[in-house]
Amino acid sequence: MKTINTLSLFILFGMIATKSVGTDFNSKSGNNATEYAPSENSATSPCITEKEYSLLESRILENKKLLQSKNINLSNSSNSITLLNWPLRPSPDLTDCSYYHISAYVDQNTTSGLVQDYNCGSNTYDGHRGTDISIWPFNFYKMDNNLVEVIAAAPGIIIDKHDGEFDRNCAATTVSANYVLIQHADGSYALYWHMKNGSITTKAIGQSVIAGEYLGVVGSSGSSSGPHLHFEVWSGSTVATRVDPYYGTCNSLNASSWWTSQKPYKETGILKASVHTTDAVFPACPATETSNESTSFQIPFQGPGLSPGYAKFYAFLRNEVSGLNATLTILNPNGSSYLTWSYTSANDAKVRAWAWSKVLPTNPGTYTFRVVYNGVTCSSDFEITTSTGILSNGNSKDLKIYSSSSNRKTIFELKNSSIQQIELFNLLGEKVNHVNINERKAELNSPTSTGIYFYRLIDDKQLIYTGKLFLE
Known part of the structure; x- marks a missing residue:
């Protein structure tokens, strides 16, 4: 889900990755803005001859x-x-x-x-x-x-x-x-x-x-x-x-606006806030772009060209104004802040994209990436989970999950003897139960409410495996 509180050929386009200082924009680290001016229609190549x-x-x-x-x-x-x-x-x-x-x-x-x-x-x-x-x-x-x-x-x-x-x-x-x-x-x-x-x-x-x-x-x-x-x-x-449908001081063609509601000369704000598995690819015209955007990340996560556990967080700005500040926040499922950072525009641009490498949360749940710029808020949701090798009902060759209706227990049978902890989370990312185990079978008290839950398995090397299950 994406929301906006307020309310395009392009001139300038830039990106930045802020995990550490560097000069290669496409690398897993970097703090470098890349801008270019693509071709536009002009007096020598007008839209209509x-x-x-x-x-x-x-x-x-x-x-x-x-x-x-x-x-x-x-x-x-x-x-x-x-x-x-x-x-x-x-x-x-x-x-x-x-x-x-x-x-x-x-x-x-x-x-x-x-x-x-x-x-x-x-x-x-x-x-x-x-x-x-x-x-x-x-x-x-x-x-x-x-x-x-x-x-x-x-x-x-x-x-x-x-x-x-x-x-x-x-x-x-x-x-x-x-x-x-x-x-x-x-x-x-x-x-x-x-x-x-x-x-x-x-x-x-x-x-x-x-x-x-x-x-x-x-x-x-x-x-x-x-x-x-x-x-x-x-x-x-x-x-x-x-x-000219727009009316302003220098309109010599007509004495009034032809719009039912004339938009501002510059609509400074955010076009898009999104999370990506790696850098977006913007090839030369007319090739189609590859966004590499995702709304779901499996933990542990490894994005191409990124450090383990990191993803790219993009803010696409319109009519950027020098000196304006942007506040960027990753919100936990319960609405609290997981991570917040800021950015100050260095110069004006019709459009510009900025990207930051940030470490992903590891607790399962639905998170929100929110950007606020010039009073405009834009956000997108993404899910932290993993179901690799595990079916949605929790059954696979490595793990079986089932419920006991007689005593309201959720039972985990594990093939991997190195698992030491099992944690259970609701959709808000709140931990509802956990158990330390030393065998290949563990029982957790089932939550009182039915629905979708996330489980997290932690082994002796602190590696984490997560999945999703439905409890009735």
Whole structure:
């Protein structure tokens, strides 16, 4: 389970491992941040070329003429500006706390070579006419698994759409994107660009959609440097009528916001908090990332490239701000702190990932990794247990567990004569019983409550083996 208390191509990406000082990020120890700037769309590789804009305008005229010949009403039915909802949503299978960041706003400065966004900043590129909403982290993994959907920001009629184009582009291309273009009741248009091949809505040109209706999946088709949605709004049927849905001091295109609820210029916070068996792998575009994330760890645990008993704890940040502090905590099953540490941002970044090597708990139970940054809380649960060689009911060639209903005893029969202690824990990680043994058979008083419990066997070398059983 993952939770968030408050509420994306990317610029900077860095990691840190804090078990001990070192310089090799991929080693089991290290205290080194690695940052890089991947390619982004730019004035020389724009999301949409002038030729494509011209083609879009022509298709609008042709399609409207065809639809009108079929008596489909395309006349403006509203004098009010269409207000827009957020054009993305996570699929039910996505458990991240958030999934996007703004990689480029509309360029308000019409002078070639100069840029300015609506907030008088520079988060745009020369000539950019839409808003680029990038998905992150693990953007190609999210695309491959349909984890971020494109939805209609407002009700309207599909005026144009296109599908079937390659969707793993990493740079400028002359091939079109997969897209949907919708006309609203006030005569304005919304363009949804770069979508995944084969994901476009099956609705036909001329059919209506409602706000929030599925249109496709975020992809990297057309001239794209990675999976993102290029969302563009026009007040009329030509690109010359473009508007910026965000309102701010430096918006010279329109006098008010077109959003039903405008998001902040920077949403500083946490996209994801997760626990990993080893370092996540971020290959070059367009290869799919390998997260190595896990929600279950068997004790004793050995992660590739890590010291015995250690795992990697990741915090994926959005709009990181220099000087801000993050508090990171591993919580015991009962809610108390197992381990807490902190981190201070050294500089600003659109997105950045940090990873720490930390020793895992050894008591069985469900633990929580929690990150608090800029007042935003993001958390994920993970389980400590092991059932290697032991079935869920406790029976295997090395161990048999059964209950005696006559005297409410739980009986352990052990093949390994070196086991010296048996401990029993509930789901909160609380020890409910234990016994010291010197034979291969031991009896524990069964708990009064039925349900799932964890047992822990400790041998003469203090090695620990754990498992799960159900007591009736």
